[in-house]
Amino acid sequence: MRQIIITRAGPAMTVQDAGRPGHLGQGLSRGGAADPLALAEGAALWGQAGAAIEMAGTGGVFTVSEPTRIALTGAPMSADLDGRALRWNASHMMPAGGVLTIGGASAGAYGYVHFGGGIDTPLVLGARSAHLSAGLGRVLQSGDKLPLGPDTGQTTGMGLEVPNRFEGGVLRLVASVQTEAFSAAERARFTDTEFTRDARANRMGMKLSQAGAAFATDAQLDVLSEVIVPGDVQMTGDGVPFILLPECQTTGGYPRIGTVIPCDMPRAAQAGPGARLRFRFVSRDEALQAERGLRDHVAGLRRAIRPLLRDPAQMGDLLGYNLIGGAVCAHQEEE
């Protein structure tokens, strides 16, 4: 059985896939990769969807029992294979016993390493994702061994140009059920404020800090608990905003000023410590158009991958490469 051996685990590495939709009514949020776009990029790079390892802030050291294709996506991290630097947003071949070392992120919050065939741990409630707040799965530890599924593809040495979503920026909001509970003046102050992503963040949500007064509504502490969706910007009792992420609670009583639209959630989740964020309310039509744009982008990822241009001067083991194969795959690989 092909497997990954985690020689050294970073502090917050978990197995992640698309999560578990459909359990809202039982209090279980979908969970899944904090940056689902990074999962889609990995799937495009190695031609197969599957569970990957999500690395918050910093990576770890990995080996594989048999030759294995890998892809690296999400927050760019330093990476090398047996001492040779690896390109991020790219797929590579890892020999049996090769040592993959992934370091800290230069920007962003969540990096992903995908292994050909996908991580094949048992399904729990329909998915492999760790959902830490629900008590499903756990943080990966040094010494863990993870089985891999059958790899149906062969392509490696491909890269993807990825627009920068790793340094904060503007997040678009739509109004939600409690937006009106905030006065027009409070909402205006909210969208005029530049926030900093606080160090306090996890897969449930990220705290935002700012210099001004807390954001308040009169209804603050006795709102009837209602449904919560990822992207909701919630004001806790002391008026500090949190952006709720995939492992968020499913209902809650703290008022929410608006909801970050789904296509801006990768940018939200990838705002690393200290990143600056602003918010802008948009119309439903503008939000739908943006969402359509993201889906088109995801659908086009497979066509957007390109062979990596290698600099022969930096290839110490030129003769070890198969210079004609690999870059072209004649058959269409499907998810």
Added chain:
Amino acid sequence: MAGAFPQIASVGLGGLLVRFAAHLSEDANRAALAFRAALESAGWDGIEECATSLASTFVRFDPLAVDAGALSARLSALLSEHDWYAMPLPHGRRHFLVPCAFGGDAGPAFGAAADAAGLSAQAALGALTAAPLRVMTIGFAPGLPYMGDLPDFDIPRLKELVQVPAGGVALAIRQAIIFPNGSPTGWRHVGQTAFRPFQPEADQPFTLAAGDEVQFRAVSEDELALIRVADDPTGGAEVTAL
């Protein structure tokens, strides 16, 4: 929140919320449960899932596949077909008599909750154990029951969050909850059970369903420790069909 109920509101880009009341009420809770059941059996195209909160039904859909305005009109039409507030509770309900240690280390905020409610410790204990509580919805965390009504405990959430362990019982705004996992909360932690609302490894991972009843039976911390030894996921509860 003003205006007539039921009312329909938009949640994010891919959700609609049907609210049956602005405040907790038994008939609005039944309406929300019945409306969800009706939607699930109707099986409309493009609806990805339905859920309830205390007094509302949530419908999640793909916003690019379903026009929110058309779905809202369809929900309105369904709402006008019945008096949802007069609908019966779900079938298959059960009664759980759950041992719970109140106060002390097991419930550090018990005294403060009683004070906030204007009750003596003895009266507070009586109010929490005298009658069964209805599971009004499951939410927040997997399997977590929101139970009520506790009219004596119309107390607000706290501004500061505290950590509550798995099995902890907490109170606010006329309701009690049991935490499936350790969690920060603004509710007041008044007691401790060995009850597990979420058992991911079990065939039925979610122990309770909306409509079930939970009645607390006060036990000492020593008794609770003995119950824990038995490692029973219902925490020593007696379960009967209703």
